[in-house]
Amino acid sequence: MKLPRRKFLRLAAGAAALPAVSRIARAQAYPSRPVRWILSAPPGGALDIVARLMGQWLSERLGQPFVIENRTGGGGNIATEAVVRAPPDGYTILMVTMVHAVNATLYDRLNFNFIRDIAPVAPISREPNVMVVNPSVPTKTVSEFIAYAKANPGKINMASSGNGTSPHMGGELFKAMTGVDVVHVPYRGGAPALTDLIGRQVQVMFAFISSSIEYIRAGKLRALAVTTTTRSPALPDVPVVGDFVPGYEASSWIGLGVPKNTPTEIVDKLNMEINAGIADPKIRARLADLGSTVFPGSPADFGKHIADETEKWGKVIRAANLKPD
16 A cells, blocks of 8 residues: 555654654653662772662662672672673663773773773762871871882882772872882782781871771871862861872772663663762762762763773873782
């Protein structure tokens, strides 16, 4: 049967509109079942706390549980690959951190390309690291530490929570920009590293504020400077490293990602709710308690941040010839 041209065009236009209508309906219905939020950190740490804080917010706003899954190991790559291989339907999401930008260069062979395979959704928060020394170290400023380290090359041990972690990379950037020769001592986590720093087995660490601030307040560690370009509200009397090493900046950051090809409408819905969450005074206050500041932005903003961080830390890794554990 031959259709009149006008009727044919009307039917064709209706058929073309169906995918768009379907996408909108899918986004409006999302989520209709529990969402898995995968992160590479163990329970109880700062990353886990933020995930549970924001997961509760999303659950209350969207009416479905956001179930936190802690998948540790492999330098964060096990958790990442689980999300990369998941269906792109918004029901498996990833906590994205600085480690993902680092691993892109640190590991020679990965079963995924992070920037290609994970779609950015939203940044959540930033946390400065803090350069801390054992009080037995005879330095009270960054300038004094640089002079002390140069007078004692290879004799100062720098702790970190593991190769490629934020404390490690902050220290490597400091070494590259100042020319000091300190020995990196990686630990399996921040807690044992801080324990040995307090016990004088190591002398310096670019530690997370959230895990070290109570030791600083108790006088068990001395804070020399924070690693961001502005002072931290959690340590308002502590200067920034950049005051002594112009151009220095390093910070931990957290955001949300999903498998590539996740519908844009779902990405935008999650982004809107994350930004609403970090604008909430109670969540902002809880993040501040952890030493963090909110980090609002669009998916494009977060994508650019990830790309910039990947390039920045790639240069540091290649220059220092760093390798994973």
